[in-house]
Amino acid sequence: MRQFVVLGHAASTDPDLSLDDLPGAGRFDVLCRAVTAAFTLSHAIREDVRCFLVLQNRLSIRLEGDELRYLSPDERNVASLLKNALEAAETAVGAQAVESTPGIYAAKRGFEALLDDLDGTVIQLHEDGDPLPDLGLPDTPIFVLSDHEAFTDAEAALLAEHADARISVGPEAIHGNHAITVVHNYLDTDGYTRYDR
DSSP states (O other): OEEEEEEESSOOOOTTOOTTOSTTTTSHHHHHHHHHHHHEETTEEOTTEEEEEEETTTEEEEEETTTOOSOOSSHHHHHHHHHHHHHHHTTOOTTOOEEEETTEEEESOOHHHHHHHOOSEEEEEEEEEEEGGGGOOOSSEEEEEEOSSOOOHHHHHHHHHHOSEEEESSSSOOOHHHHHHHHHHHHHTTTTTOOOO
16 A cells, blocks of 8 residues: 655635636645546556645545545546535544545544554655665555645654655655656556566
């Protein structure tokens, strides 16, 4: 199982957000791209992936690849599914998750509470980290990345406590969704060593 945690610092938690202005909804488009990168293959969905979106450190949306339905690789489609999750979150009680559509769950839970519940090798993706090939191939990797904004000091402190590694995917700073794609390729090829199907 591969897991990704994406922090959306300004992402709207309002279910009335406009699908016609995703950038204006706190860069909701960035989260949609991350979801697409995490789950979509050519004509398929990665079933061995779990993705968490943490919105404004007070709401989390969990997507389960082996349960997902209706997901297609375009921002508007992803945004509409996430919008359903925001609507469902209004009925959530505490950290109890509520399912909005198959494979998508919302809960009133911030980053620290989420980190405390994760089980696996926590890896911070950061442009100043160690090279990805130094990571090896952990059995249950959990990659944590930020949206278009840098990690806050509080988030960095939490990651210093919880993360097993701080990794960079290359010499240039790239978008988060691209970093997810690079990570998938690294794991798909057993660390860039296997290219057969």
